[in-house]
Structures are given as structure tokens and as C-alpha cells.
Amino acid sequence: MALPAEKVAELKQIIHNQLSQGDVQRRIREMLAESMQEEYSSSGHPLGEDEIFSRLKQRGVVDNILHQIQFDGAGSKPATHMRGDHMMERVADKKTNIDPTRRYLYLYIKAGKAFLEHLEDNNAMPGQVASYFTFHVLFRGQRFKSRPVACACEPDIDEGFLLELHKDSAGDAGKMADPTTMLSICDQIHLSLIKTDNTGETTLVSSHFLEWRPVLTSPNSRLSTSLEMKGTGSENKVSAGVIDIQVELFPKTKQTVSNEVLSAQLQLERSRHAEQERLFLVYAKQWWKEYLTIRETHKERLDENGNNRPVCSFVKPLRAGRLLDTAREAARLLLGFGLDAYVCVGTKAKSAVHTWVMTVSTDGLVTFWESLNGHRYIHEALDPNAPPMDKQHRPKYPYRTVGCVFNHQAFFANNQPTENVEVCQFNLRDEARWKSMSHDAIMSVCASGSTPLWPQFPPLSSSSIDPALASNDLEQQLRILVTEHRRDMGLTTLWDDQLSYLLTPSLAAYETERTTGLIPGNEEFQDSIKQAVPDGHTFKGYPIQFSHRNARKAFATCLRSPVCEEIIHCRGDHVRLAVRVRVYPYPESACATWIMFACKYKCIV
Template sequence: MALPAEKVSELKQIIHNQLSQGDVQRRIREMLSESMQEDLGGQGNLMGEQEMFNRLKQRGVVDNILQQIQFDGGTNGQRPATHFTDKDNMLRSVGDKKTNIDPSRRYLYLYIKAGKAFLEHIEENNGVPGQVASYFTFHILFRGQRFKSRPVACACEPDIDEGFLLELHKDGIGDAGKMADATTMLSISDPIHVVLIKTDASGDTTLVSSHFLEWRPVLTSSSSRLTTYLELKGTGSESKVSAGVIDIQVELFPKTKQALSNEVITAQIQLERGRHAEQERLFLVYAKQWWKEYLTIREIHKERLVKIFAQDENGNNRPVCSFVKPLRAGRLLDTAREAARFVSLTHQERTPTLGGGGRTEQWTTMHAFLCRNKGDCEDHATLLCSLLLGFGLDAYVCVGTKAKGAVHAWVMTISVDGLVTFWESLNGHRYIHEPLDPNAPPMDKQHRPKYPYKTIGCVFNHQSFYANNQPTDNVAVCQFHLRDEARWKSMSHDAIMSVCGSSSTPLWPQFPPLCAPSIDPSLASNDLEQQLRILVTEHRRDMGLTTMWDDQLSYLLTPSLAAYETERTTGLTPGNEEFQDSIKHAVPDGHTFKGYPIQFSHRNARKAFATCLRSPVCEEIIHCRGDHVRLGVRVRVYPYPESACATWIMFACKYKSII
């Protein structure tokens, strides 16, 4: 079949561009010159076109050109690439579209073929034939690059078949013009963070495994390809138990000219681990001495919540300062209050435990927390503090207790003028702190502090740590002059930076960039609204009631929902005079209007409807009886980064009042 003229022209242009970019024209001329001198002995014999083509093919020039040109048709041996050049979305998902690689750059290709021995999932998806009850998703982080696999049905032996193309030059501007050689790659100590998430039929997520893959053994392969089995461990209390095994392949593009020996790789890795162990040991020695000095000040200090170390999902003890780092959201978040709104929409869940007992504390690494989209108060606080630091604020994570004595973490910012503001990361609320006089008479209920915090033991960020050194740790009377050693005992800045500072071989996992929202707010809002209409209609039919929907009334509810979200995001209450006026025009004389707004952080219609029915006001609207009853419902989904969303729903009805 002949190609159209415009396609032929386009193909010629592509070939011309590739020849120019790869400097292939010069190589062809050199090859021809060498061939004529070596093979023809300078006798001037003419070389045929086919012979010329065969010689170029033998030298690898033809294969090099074909590899650089992108075709739409699939070919055998083609690997599924997950690298896209979308600069606005930092998260790359698998698609049908193939992509080229820059021949002047070095890439690392991670291919996950299949899994086995996921024993907890033997009985998965055995209920309804053809229906997937739950699925796995792999998330990859490497040097600031994030990837997400397509969903794979949970099974004992899941068929994953997924590939990820990782750039080795991601950060260095000066490296853009040269190829990373074996020595350069040997010095890149960043591991590949592999996170496995399980999502059930209701959308609930579980962190199955969080593994840091050492990729540099591929440098010892003469073919620049390494195939192996990788055992994934569980998390939390199951961090020593195998969650499953995956069959992986790691490959370098282009291939290295000379492989390194196993001894060199082993020596480099051991040298780095030894250096890290020594840094951790020195910091531990310092922390012990610092804590001993702190206890000598007051005996009661041993009861305060001074949290120096915390355990992550893999059971590693880390300084709490390593969980915080200035995080810039790019163009995904515009203000600090919008960042607080985003963090509050990330689901909260305490770390699950086996058996009874107290609360199990687990501080999740940032990448795993964002992939799971769920975590405890410490995870929310460290994320919010990192975002506020990114916005240039003087922010700290606070560790203390709430009103009922429960251990809690929240965020504090201190302005240039000394104004202290508490940020509750779980709901986005802000509280101004004004210290009280402990010798003053008791206050009435109206003038008591509005924040729910009772005591505070320490505050910290990525480069500072302060323990409460005041006679009482009651938040209401605490002074937050952190530079005052009489009130706050500080750790050495150099000691903290020795284990938490940025270096060529960082001790702890790097922070991932935020990824853009992946949902269309208009489509998501319309879809959820239609589902709710069906649920209400069926619910009223079961009660023997007919349902009449008023589309105009539903549309008029939109400004109210927009005002609610604006208030949550900015803290300012916009005027709603226009909304009230429109409702008055839409409701005739002698009729009554009722409305019920509610906000969720998910888009599950049945779950939202069941929650709404538990409200007496909403139940009265949905069960409304009378003359000229008209119902309205409006849904507005506001997407945020990392698949977080604020879902506003408002049910309303108008009916003729009967005296």
C-alpha cells in the first residue's frame, strides 16, 4: 500500500533529522573512504549500491539509524517504554506510545517480567469469574523520576510484564553533553525505590513492600544486562517476612564498552556502607550524650516526648530530621494554605497491627506515603512541613500530645515578627498561638485556646532540632523563642547535617517530586452526580416515592460548593449573596428550600450516599414528601496532586409548604 505524499515527506524529514542529529553522515563518508581504500586497493573500481548497503550494515550504521527512528508498528523484541517527555506531569504511566532515547545519554532499563510466591494472594479474585477484586501497582523512583505501572490483578504469580526507562543523567546540567562512563555510573549511589501497592475493590490501598534496589551490579556484565530474582519484603511488623519474589532484568543503554569486575563493585558498595555506618554511629554517640545532658536539667524531662529517632516502614531507625526536606510543588500548588489543603485530603490511617495493645508508630518514607495516598499523623506532618519549607517559611514539625493525652504530630511556623502559627495537617486548620501567663486566673471557656494540643516535647525540621526545656511542657504557656537555650535545648547543626545533609552519597532516601492530578474534574463531577441520582431514585422507589429532578435547582448549587472549597483553601469566607438571591428566585412563594452540603476525600458514590443518609438533615431531604417536591444534587470534584481530591456534594429539595 502506497503512503500519501505528506507521509512520505514527513518520513523523509524524520530520516534527515536523525542523520543530522546522530552525525551519521560523517560516519558514512568515513566508512566509504575506508572501504574503498582497504577493499578496492585504490584501483578506482565502482562499488554497487547493494554492496555499499551491506558494508554499512556490517559496520552497524544501518542498525543504529533504525534504532533511532520511531515507528508506530510493533516489532519483535521491542520493550515497553514508560519514559515520556511530558514536563508538567512528573509521574509517567505506561502507554501504547513508544519513545526514542537520546543517543548521547545513558539510560537504565528496568523490566519486571513476572512475580511468584505472593502467598497471601492465593485466594485472590476467586469469587466472581472475570471480576478483579484487587490489583497490584508498582511505583518506581530513581533520581527524581517517578513511574507508575498499569494495574495487575493480584495473584500468587502475577503476570506483570512492565518496563521502566530511567535516565542516569537526570540531575547534572553539566552532564548533558557527555555520556556517563562506567566510572561515573559507579559513583551514582542512588538506589531504585520499588514500591508495591495493593488496591482492593473499594479503592482502599495497602503498602505491600518498599524495596531499595542496588542496580550497579549490572556494570559487571559484559552484555550490560543482568537478570535476577528480587525478593520483596513486607512492611512494618512484617519487614523481615517475604511478601513475594519478582523476576527482573536490568539493562544499560547504550551498552558499556568495558565491564567492571565484581571486586570493584563490591568494594565501592562496602566503602559507601561503611561510611554511612560510621556517620550513623557518630551521630548516635552524640545523641546519647546530648540526651544525658538534657536529663540532668530536670528529672521530669525523661517523660517528655523528645523524639530523636523514628522507625520507617522497613524497620530502619532514622533521625527524625531525615524525614523532612524542603519540597517545591512547582506549579501544582500556589500557596502554603493550598498545600495544607492538599495534605489534609490525603487519607489518614494508623499503622495496622496484629493483636491488641497500644498504637504502633511508623514513619513512612515520603515516596511510599505518596504512592499509598494514606498514612498517620507523622506522615502528614512531615509532608506539610516539607511543603511549607519549600514555600520559604520557617516551619517545624511538633511532637506532643492532644487534649486526651494521645501522641500527635503537627506543624508550626514562626514569622519574622515572631508570630507562631500551628497547622493541623490532618484537616488544614490553622491556629494562632499566644502564650498564656501561668500565674493568671483560670480563663472562661470562651477565651480558651482553640487548638487541640496539650503538651509539646520537641520541634524539628531538616536542619534543626529543639527539645522543650521549659518548666512545663503545656502548649498554652510555652514560649517559642527557639534560640533561647534556657527554653529550648538545641542539637548541633553540624551533627544533624552530617546525617541529614545533602551529599553525593545520601544516607536516606531522596524525596520524590509531586505528580499532577490525573482526573478530569468535569467528567469526574458529572459521573459521580449521575451515580448519586440513580441511587437516590432507587432508594425513594423502594420507599414507594416518585422522584422528580430539577436540573436548574441542581445547577444553582454550584456557587455554594465553590465558596466552601475557597474557604477551605484560603481561610477566607467569600460572599454568598448571589447564591442566596438565586435560590430565592428559584423557589416560588409558598415553597420551602432545604440544602445539605458535605465534603469527602474520595469519589465512591455508594460510600458517600451511605454517609449522607446517616445525617438527619440529609435524610429528611432525600425522604422528602409533599406537593410539588423537586430534588436537586450537585457534585464538584476539586483535584489536587497525588490523586488527592476534594469531593463536594450538596443535596437540596424544594416543596410546597402545607399549613
């Protein structure tokens, strides 16, 4: 199948990086020098490309480059990701880096079938891929991502993943896991199927938790079965498709676990989990009943009690390692940077339900963080008895009401006479204003390891986006869209490459301000623009930031701005247009995409 353009560009960049390494270049230069010397000193024919490539391969240069390329990977991978239906053959391959003293679990996804929604995708033209599937695997902190597979009724997956049963290296985790130890490992394998369309938009097709321990009952430590992948949301009872899988232990075990023992272990875990949930639900119902009796208006406030899991279990501190440097680079990871952070549940304009993040400093300063765009707002509670404020001095944040706040170990319900954000006090320890849940009750179901049947949080994955390639690609797409748009209006388009380039410092300054809070000086940018715009000409610019790289969606949004529309539709003498794109990648392939449209034209008196 043909890879998407993004993946092709990514692969080219990886190969380029490997070829740029000093050792690789030195070995290539040595081989070429020897070959040229042979050609000069002999009367034989000149060396061709095939012979040069053959000599590079003989010296191990090609194999070394291929060995270094990890194109299919995602995140840190303590185990191995491979293709092939027989694990023993792959493990014997020297390219597979495993520890023979550790126990591994090999998951092989053979093929898919009955993905009926993509029945017509089989009729796609050769070399064209309208959309593609990728499988994401999570097991005990290990993350993997399959190669893209064209969406079809029967997708040809052929992907294998080698998972460590013990990902740690100290204590008992460093020993070979025996059947008894493996029986007690209740972590399930989380399989997520993602669909990516031709615009780059991603959709979660299915999420499945695989119980792998039945392989312990197999005499040959191998189990083959079919999994029905259910849909999501309102279609979570409908089959999205079926995949054929094989699970195999390596090394094989000499003893097996009986089906009766496995069933008893699974039943014991389910019973323990159900009891924990029952006790918490009893407490939660009583807590909610008390909250409703405090004030009649509480019955109309937001309630998440219908969920099967307490909301505190959906957040967890994440250490970003070297992937992020400051809290302002990650509005969704603030706990991991040691801040007193909470998720706020409330409403914004037109009473639309919304969630955002709040941090409380040691001196009581409350800051709101909008995770959709990274904006920060300082909250200062207003006096509800004060006269109405004019529009200019009203709070800048878009939040209207707040019903509750929570993090991974605390939950507080708004107990104030009004839930309007602008007059709320956020001293969460004040029981008169905030009714809290018992910390012990929350930790009984949300503490690490308390409910092993719930999925564990994955580690952060480094970005796979090449910022230079992504920026250039999006910029070229926007140029084409602007040119076509102006052509439809009967306008010609002339681009000023130098002016486009000069916009770069401005975009860098915007991102610096967003991630550090510091406003860098832009004297140099202003001076460069003044020199690039002749006397008697006018310059106009329009910057905007997105969290995606979809050119058409971004262009449509920009046209809704009167300022940007005026630039795109610019008419007059000596009109020159400019556009600059700067993509800033972050973990999990998230990105901050800054775009600036500009124009210069001669003023007509």
C-alpha cells in the same frame, strides 16, 4: 484485563483532549471533505467506517494521536516507559525518544509469583477486577507508574522502564557515564508495589530498594534476577511475593567492573554511612540525657529516639513549579513556599498522638496547619495564671500538647514547665523554653548527599484526576445511595436537577476560602436559592469536605451529622432533594472533594 472505571474515564478524557486539538480536527475535516467529494463525483459505493479509519491511518492522524497519549505516565519523565522484555529492540523503535550520547538503565519487570495472599483472586469472573497492582519506580528524580495489573498469585506485569543515569544536562552530567562514574552512583532504584481495591482504597504492599550496580560486572551489561518483595509494618520480615526482573545498560559498556571492586565500593559506602549514624547517635543520646535532667516531667514526654533515622531526614523543601500557586493550597509543602515551617509532634483529644504543621512569620505570628483537612488556626499563647476561660473563648484548634518541633535542618524539644499547647510560647530561639539540637550534627546525616543510602525525595507528580468526570461520577453514586437509603425507609425520592446545579457557586466559594483565606461574597448564590425555592417552602443545605472520592464512606460520614440526616430523611409535601459534588484536584492525585446535600419542601402549618 478490564481497566477500572476511573482509568477508563481518564483514557477517554485524554483521547477527547487530543481530538479537540485544532490541527487534528483540521486534518480530519480535510480528509472527510476529499472523501465526500470523491463519493459525490463517482458512482461508487458510499465510504464506510472502516475505509474512513483506514484513510485517517494512512495520513498519520491515528498514529499521531496514539503517540501523544501518555496514559501510563506519572510525573515528569525525562526517560521512557515501555513494555517488552528486550531493551535493544525497544530502543531501536523510533517511538522511543532517547539521547544516544547518554547512558541509560533499563529495568524490566517480567512477572510476579508467590503472591499467596491473592491466591483466590485467580478465580475472579472474566472481565471483573476486584483489585489491581501498580508498580511505582523512583530513580534519581525520575518517577514512573506501571499500568494496572489484576491482583493474582502470579500477576502478569510485563513492564519496562528506561532510566537516565544522569538526569541533568550540564557539566559532567552531560557526558556518557563510564564504568568508574557509574560505580560511584550510589542511588538505588526504589520499587513500590501498591494495591488498589474496588472502592479505590490504596495499600502499600511492599517497598524495595534495588541495588542496580551488579550489572556493571556482567560482560553483556545485562543482569536477570528475582526479587523477594517484603511486606510492610509488622510484616516487614514476611515475603509478600517475588518478581522476576532484568536490568540492562544502554549503550553497553566495553569494560566491566570486577566483583571485588564492586564489593569494596559497597562496603566503603556502608562503613561511611554507619560511621555517620554512629556519631550522630552518640550526640543524640548525650543530648537526650541532658534534656531529661532539666525537668523530671520530661521523662514522660514524647520521644522518637528509637527510630533508625532522625526525623529531620523525613522532611524537605519541595518546589511545586506550576502545580501549586499558594501555600494554602499545600499544607504539607510549606517549606517549598519559603515559609519558616515545622512539624509539630504532640497529642490531641483523648491523648492520641498527632502531628501537624506550624509556621512562624517574621513578626512572630504562629499559625497551625492541619494537613488532614487544610484548616488553619492562629495561635495566641494564654496566660497560665489567668482564670479559666469559658468554652466559647477557648482556642479552636484540636491540639492538646506539643513535645517537639522539627524541620529538615532543625530540632527543638519543648523545655517549658507545661507542654499544653494553649499556654506554650513558640519562640524557638529561646533556649529557656526550647532545647535545640546542633545544626551541624543534624546536617551531618540529613544534608543532601550526606547519606546516599537513604532514599531521595521524589519530585511532585501532577494530578491524573479529571475534575469534571470525577465530580459527575461521585455525584451519581451519591444519588443512587440516597435513593436506596430512602427506599429502605419507605420513602420515595425526587431529585431537583436545577437546585443541584445552583449549589455549585457555594462549593466554589468554600474552596476559595480554604485556599486563599478570602471569603467571597455569596449574594448571587443566596439570590438564586431564593428564586428557586417557592413561597411557603423551606430550604436546607449541608456542605462537607473530604480528601477522598469514596462515595459509600462519604455518605456514611454525612449520615452521622444530625443536619445532613434531617435532609436525607426529609418527609413532607413537595419534597425535592439535591446534591452537588465538586472535586478539586491537586498534585499527587490528592483532591479536595466538596459535597453539598440540600432539600426543599413545603411547610405545613
